Amino acid sequence: MNSFKKNLLKKRYNAERRFQWYGKIAIGLALSFLAVFMFQIFSKGYSAFQKTWIVTEVHYDKELLLIDAESPSKDDLENADYYDVAYKAMTSLDPGLPEEEDRQLIQMVSYKYEAEVKDLLLKNPDYLGKIVPIKLTASDDIDQVHKGNYPRDIPEKNRRVNDYQLQIYDMLNERGDILSEFNISFFTNPDSREAELAGIASSFMGTVFSILVCLAFSFPVAVLAAIYLEEFAPKNKFTDFIEVNINNLAAVPSIVFGLLGLGILLAVFNLPRSTPLVGGITLSLMTLPTIIIAARASLKAVPPSIREAALAMGASNMQTTMHHTVPLSMPGTLSGTIIGLAQALGETAPLILIGMVAFVNTIPGTPVDPAASLPVQIYIWSESAERGFVEKVSACIMVLLAFLILMNLAAQIVRHKFEKKWS
Amino acid sequence: MNLILVTFIILLAFTSYYFGRKKALVIQSSQRLTALPKFYGYYLAAWCAAPALIIFALWSVFEPSIVKTFILQDYTDQNLTKNELQLIYTKVKALAAGTYTGNITNFLDESANKYIQLKGIANSAKVAIILAILIFSLSFAYRSVQKNDRMREPVEIFLKWVLFVASLGAVLVTIGIVFSLLFEAIRFFQAVKIFDFIFGTHWYPAKTFVRDGQPDPELMKDAFGAVPLFAGTFFIAFIAMCVAIPIGLLSGIYLSEYAGRGVRKYAKPIIEILAGIPTVVYGFFAALTVGPFVKEIGNAMGLEVSAESALAAGAVMGVMIIPFISSLSDDVMTAVPQNLRDGSYAMGATKSETVKKVIFPAALPGIVGSILLAVSRAVGETMIVVMASGLAANLTMNPLESTSTITAQIVVILIGDQQFGDPKTQSAFALGISLFIVTLLLNVIALSVVKKYREKYE
Numbered sequence: 001m002n003s004f005k006k007n008l009l010k011k012r013y014n015a016e017r018r019f020q021w022y023g024k025i026a027i028g029l030a031l032s033f034l035a036v037f038m039f040q041i042f043s044k045g046y047s048a049f050q051k052t053w054i055v056t057e058v059h060y061d062k063e064l065l066l067i068d069a070e071s072p073s074k075d076d077l078e079n080a081d082y083y084d085v086a087y088k089a090m091t092s093l094d095p096g097l098p099e100e101e102d103r104q105l106i107q108m109v110s111y112k113y114e115a116e117v118k119d120l121l122l123k124n125p126d127y128l129g130k131i132v133p134i135k136l137t138a139s140d141d142i143d144q145v146h147k148g149n150y151p152r153d154i155p156e157k158n159r160r161v162n163d164y165q166l167q168i169y170d171m172l173n174e175r176g177d178i179l180s181e182f183n184i185s186f187f188t189n190p191d192s193r194e195a196e197l198a199g200i201a202s203s204f205m206g207t208v209f210s211i212l213v214c215l216a217f218s219f220p221v222a223v224l225a226a227i228y229l230e231e232f233a234p235k236n237k238f239t240d241f242i243e244v245n246i247n248n249l250a251a252v253p254s255i256v257f258g259l260l261g262l263g264i265l266l267a268v269f270n271l272p273r274s275t276p277l278v279g280g281i282t283l284s285l286m287t288l289p290t291i292i293i294a295a296r297a298s299l300k301a302v303p304p305s306i307r308e309a310a311l312a313m314g315a316s317n318m319q320t321t322m323h324h325t326v327p328l329s330m331p332g333t334l335s336g337t338i339i340g341l342a343q344a345l346g347e348t349a350p351l352i353l354i355g356m357v358a359f360v361n362t363i364p365g366t367p368v369d370p371a372a373s374l375p376v377q378i379y380i381w382s383e384s385a386e387r388g389f390v391e392k393v394s395a396c397i398m399v400l401l402a403f404l405i406l407m408n409l410a411a412q413i414v415r416h417k418f419e420k421k422w423s
Numbered sequence: 424m425n426l427i428l429v430t431f432i433i434l435l436a437f438t439s440y441y442f443g444r445k446k447a448l449v450i451q452s453s454q455r456l457t458a459l460p461k462f463y464g465y466y467l468a469a470w471c472a473a474p475a476l477i478i479f480a481l482w483s484v485f486e487p488s489i490v491k492t493f494i495l496q497d498y499t500d501q502n503l504t505k506n507e508l509q510l511i512y513t514k515v516k517a518l519a520a521g522t523y524t525g526n527i528t529n530f531l532d533e534s535a536n537k538y539i540q541l542k543g544i545a546n547s548a549k550v551a552i553i554l555a556i557l558i559f560s561l562s563f564a565y566r567s568v569q570k571n572d573r574m575r576e577p578v579e580i581f582l583k584w585v586l587f588v589a590s591l592g593a594v595l596v597t598i599g600i601v602f603s604l605l606f607e608a609i610r611f612f613q614a615v616k617i618f619d620f621i622f623g624t625h626w627y628p629a630k631t632f633v634r635d636g637q638p639d640p641e642l643m644k645d646a647f648g649a650v651p652l653f654a655g656t657f658f659i660a661f662i663a664m665c666v667a668i669p670i671g672l673l674s675g676i677y678l679s680e681y682a683g684r685g686v687r688k689y690a691k692p693i694i695e696i697l698a699g700i701p702t703v704v705y706g707f708f709a710a711l712t713v714g715p716f717v718k719e720i721g722n723a724m725g726l727e728v729s730a731e732s733a734l735a736a737g738a739v740m741g742v743m744i745i746p747f748i749s750s751l752s753d754d755v756m757t758a759v760p761q762n763l764r765d766g767s768y769a770m771g772a773t774k775s776e777t778v779k780k781v782i783f784p785a786a787l788p789g790i791v792g793s794i795l796l797a798v799s800r801a802v803g804e805t806m807i808v809v810m811a812s813g814l815a816a817n818l819t820m821n822p823l824e825s826t827s828t829i830t831a832q833i834v835v836i837l838i839g840d841q842q843f844g845d846p847k848t849q850s851a852f853a854l855g856i857s858l859f860i861v862t863l864l865l866n867v868i869a870l871s872v873v874k875k876y877r878e879k880y881e
Contacts, residue, residue, distance in 0.1 A: 245597050
């Protein structure tokens with residue numbers, strides 16, 4: 001072999017290796033995007049599952065509570081005035097502080113601290129007249145300082161926590177009066193303007209209701225439509241049109257469905273704005289083609305021998321379909337439905353258009369109460385300037401992703417466990 | 424009231440099912456049955472529920488507008504505009520419901536009384552008609568049961584119609600989309616010339632907001648030029664494709680031609696996770712991590728970079744789109760027949776030469792189709808742009824500045840309370856219909872290309 005040929009061969013082999021490397025690098029890049037992404041979300045979000053408390057002492061002084069009765073009833077406790085008692089509980093942290101500076105201490109706890117003082121007494125009526133330790137929710141600034149998310153070395157005037165508050169915080173921290181516990185209120189509280197109180201309960205319920213409404217509307221229609229198109233439809237122009245229509249509908253941008261919801265459901269049918277009912281119907285229109293396509297695919301996968309056997313036994317077309325083909329296709333249809341719902345679960349834009357971005361600080365009890373949904377909550381919080389919301393957004397994303405992973409797992413399980421393998 | 428009526432119809436349908444089945448057993452003692460006993464039940468139940476429910480639905484749809492015409496008849500001599508009439512009708516309804524708080528004039532009071540009266544008549548008429556239909560259709564069905572007519576066929580034909588109507592659902596959604604978009608868009612184009620919309624280069628709808636009254640037509644002319652949005656949309660989609668096509672295509676090629684079974688089994692679904700992550704999450708990522716990162720790098724190189732740059736949004740969108748291209752191109756390349764590969768190897772070609780010169784050209788239509796689908800995805804993407812690329816519609820080709828897209832502007836316009844009838848709100852629908860047309864075209868072309876390709880090899 002002469003050297004020219006050898007060189008050429010070498011070149012070609014090098015090109016071969018290079019090309020393989022390009023492919024490997026491309027896959028590596030795609031995977032590393034995912035890894036970076038997950039790492040970012042987790043490293044920012046895990047701290048939101050911890051809640052910071054400030055421990056102090058509260059004196060349930062009958063006089064300050066304005067309770068006259070000798071043995072006060074539940075109602076008396078309910079209607080008592082907790083302002084002074086709560087105020088004293090915080091200012092007692094630094095008795096030497098001049099009165100006009102008190103606000104600095106009050107700002108270290110959440111603005112709902114008075115309610116927390118009240119709740120403790122309502123739960124333990126025998127505390128009345130006693131001095132007891134109490135846990136108060138720290139303000140989001142102190143919370144962020146405690147979690148180390150807040151730089152302490154920038155100049156005081158650029159900081160939301162001043163030097164005095166930091167000093168008190170350090171003192172409390174040394175005494176062990178700053179507690180960090182699992183953040184239950186993140187899961188049980190509705191949305192709030194204050195980061196330390198904001199939770200996902202309202203948006204979570206909104207999501208659950210929208211998904212249920214979406215399922216109730218899209219699943220029956222989609223399955224029936226798929227049965228018709230796959231088993232009964234004559235081959236003609238009209239059914240071709242329906243088919244093309246479904247395929248195109250599956251690729252229409254989600255925001256267009258939002259416009260549809262706004263222009264028809266809200267403007268023409270006058271359904272209540274900002275509610276999971278409208279959100280769910282809008283999402284169901286979006287999932288409809290996905291489920292139809294999945295259901296048709298799994299109907300198609302049922303071997304013709306099943307149909308032929310049923311027909312040979314004298315069953316009618318309808319009986320063959322309803323008693324044999326459809327039940328056998330259900331695993332595939334169900335897993336397609338779950339995947340479609342998972343897609344709907346992550347949708348944001350259409351829900352924004354139908355008004356599910358309203359600030360909702362109550363937990364919705366029915367699908368016709370105003371609500372947000374988890375993705376919309378992510379959007380709302382990420383638009384907030386406060387630092388405390390960044391970790392909340394990441395935590396909310398983690399909850400949403402967990403939800404999606406669970407649904408996809410369920411789809412996999414349904415498919416693998418119940419699907420019959422023909423062949 | 425409506426709920427009771429519907430529950431009643433459904434309960435009656437259930438009872439008639441059991442009644443029909445029982446009747447069949449009675450008939451069995453004297454004659455041969457034409458179908459299984461349950462079909463007798465289905466037959467009665469279907470005749471009971473279907474006509475009544477259909478009439479009920481039609482009635483519910485048409486009743487409000489009929490009542491409205493009756494009420495507004497009294498106002499025809501006052502020369503009111505459509506909006507004023509609508510306002511009066513809302514007031515009348517509120518007054519009738521007892522939630523009206525404004526001034527009550529005699530005229531309004533009279534209308535409200537009439538409204539209540541009409542509603543009452545309509546309600547009793549509805550109940551009467553539905554009861555009549557129930558009795559009529561049930562007795563008709565019962566007669567056929569008694570005569571022991573064929574029972575299975577009508578039931579199956581009925582079921583088939585139910586299936587057919589369900590399959591119309593998808594068509595109905597499309598019609599709904601087109602109508603809702605067209606309706607508002609046409610009203611928009613009555614206020615703003617379509618020429619100004621398509622060729623105008625200034626998009627600034629907030630400018631047209633005027634409290635109480637019509638905005639200045641001169642202002643309108645210059646506020647709704649959609650060119651910056653069209654340009655921004657395709658610019659960001661272009662950036663996204665610059666990221667997604669090389670990475671997606673190369674990973675697709677590697678997965679289909681080189682990767683062993685183990686790698687393929689795990690790598691493919693993991694890459695597909697990227698497509699399953701909600702877009703709002705990408706938006707957050709782009710706004711909080713990628714945007715500042717791009718800005719820092721740009722500033723270090725001495726460039727002026729906006730914190731909300733088209734580059735950040737486009738790049739993140741590209742990452743989101745990678746799996747669309749990689750999975751689809753993997754599929755089409757796997758579908759290329761093995762004998763093409765074998766032929767190429769037999770001529771002494773290396774694997775990469777085979778891929779580049781044989782498989783890639785053979786799979787090209789499918790790959791182009793998958794790229795077009797990905798472009799349509801990028802054009803319709805909303806949340807990433809809303810959160811990461813700013814909301815100001817700049818006409819720029821500089822990836823470091825912020826641009827806006829069609830979808831982002833729709834969100835900006837419609838977030839919060841909307842005033843229907845305001846050109847600003849209507850402009851969102853005009854944008855929506857242009858978006859719909861663009862994505863529809865891309866999809867139709869992509870799907871037909873892919874279909875042609877499939878027919879070639881399958």
